[in-house]
Amino acid sequence: MNSGEALGAGGPRSEPTRRAILEAAREAFAARGYEQTTIRAVAAQAGIDPSMVMRYFGSKAGLFAAASTTNLQVPDLRPVPQAKRGEFMVRHFVERWEHSLGDDTLVFLLRTAVTNDAVADEMQAKFDDLIKKPIAAAGHDDPGPCGALIGAQLLGLALCRYVLHLEPIASADVDTLVADLAPAIQLHLDIPRDQLTRPGKPPAPVK
Amino acid sequence: MNSGEALGAGGPRSEPTRRAILEAAREAFAARGYEQTTIRAVAAQAGIDPSMVMRYFGSKAGLFAAASTTNLQVPDLRPVPQAKRGEFMVRHFVERWEHSLGDDTLVFLLRTAVTNDAVADEMQAKFDDLIKKPIAAAGHDDPGPCGALIGAQLLGLALCRYVLHLEPIASADVDTLVADLAPAIQLHLDIPRDQLTRPGKPPAPVK
DNA sequence: TTGGTTTGCCAACGCTTGTTGACCTGATCG
């Protein structure tokens, strides 16, 4: 939209405020979702005036876009032996999620992706990078459907544990979770995909 | 809060309007979530005045509560042979979700449960009835963790297919989905749970 | 010291929201 990034505050002296706003924004977006989060509340949490948020990020949407750029850590499956890749993936994501509870990135993304279609698209791209690409790089035949199935399972876990607080998943410890989910993930990595998620397969309606 | 349900319109002549409001409300809540849905929009869709919604349901929260009471169909696993129960459960839920796209109950619940804690609690109770109870009735040893894991997987599927529109899950046909997910569900039904999700197991920290 | 730029606060704008109360209308019933 805008070419020059002509936002109000660009000087080096404004960095602390900028970071305070972003931190408050991420926390608020994670706690209450996009619509329910108010610029006034973010500004109050950051200890400055609401108009400052506008000067720094242009609009509420701009603030959200700035707050949702995250540095993701992509797992490398290649050195992991085939039979242990399921467990490795589950542990990788769950441990990252556990440690990122400070900045709330995951809940923040999940809460908003569900309400906001643009964020949902962005999340799809993110999951392609995070799941399908490593699977493809590890030499899997069909990373598309396989990655989607694994992604669905991990997202379901995240949803139940961090957003819905569904017991006993919400209060299980990490090792238990990994032990429980690893076989199912491994199954999707191992299973030969002769008849599975492919467009245009010969229809064989059971009913 | 109120003891006598003293809402404005209770006569039999108001039934069509009441149903029109509820249908419009479910559609709107499913499409846009709780906060984003306005009483004015619901009223317009139902072809009446916003104040009528207040007379019928008291408040926006009351409208939501009325719109979210649904009749769920609990699967009966007992006549299904053990080895086919995974496939049966996946098919049962996916087919119900596919056919309920007319009234949007599922998306409606998912969208709101993510933003609204009270709805999340309600959803947990609903999933207990829908998943854990049938598993327990079928004689499973440990329906709690097992049901939660299956629930997480099914919720992940629903989230990816109906809310996030994650490809290729979003546009896969039902039979493909069932074939893909059934083994993983079956795995959770079959697996012996010696070391799994139990509180108070001896801690064996890997790290 | 001077002068311009940056950082910030304040007060207000226009708008939408949920909600309310006064008024109309048409069916029902004595």
Place this chain on the structure above:
DNA sequence: CGATCAGGTCAACAAGCGTTGGCAAACCAA
């Protein structure tokens, strides 16, 4: 026929929202 009353409309309220423009103070280069 006239009274009654539920079902429905209309206009307005107070509150909260994102957003804007003006103005004070702090900073830094000259």
